[in-house]
Amino acid sequence: MSANFEFVPPFLKLGGNGPIMAVVQLALGLRVNHVGAIGKAALHTVFADFGKWVRVFLIGDPG
Numbered sequence: 001m002s003a004n005f006e007f008v009p010p011f012l013k014l015g016g017n018g019p020i021m022a023v024v025q026l027a028l029g030l031r032v033n034h035v036g037a038i039g040k041a042a043l044h045t046v047f048a049d050f051g052k053w054v055r056v057f058l059i060g061d062p063g
Contacts, residue, residue, distance in 0.1 A: 012046045016062070019047065022054050031055075037062050 014020070018036045025032050037060040038047040044062050 014046055014050060019050055022050070026053055033057065035059060 014023070016036070016038075018034060019038065022032045022034050032053075033055045034050075035057040037058075038044055038050070038056060039058045040061045041058075043051045043056065043058070046062070047056075050056075
C-alpha cells in the first residue's frame with residue numbers, strides 16, 4: 001500500500017460577482033461605487049486593496 005499527501009496552504013482571494021465586476025469596470029476607466037457584504041465595521045482583509053480603488057458602502061461581513 002502507498003499513500004500520497006499534499007499540503008496546500010490556504011489562501012484568500014478577492015471574489016464575488018460584485019467585486020469582480022467592479023474590477024472590470026475599473027479596468028475600463030470607470031469610477032465605481034460598490035455596495036456589498038465586504039465587511040461590517042471595516043473592510044475584510046481580502047478587500048483591503050479593493051477599498052483603495054473603489055468607493056465602498058459596507059452592509060455586512062462576507063460569506
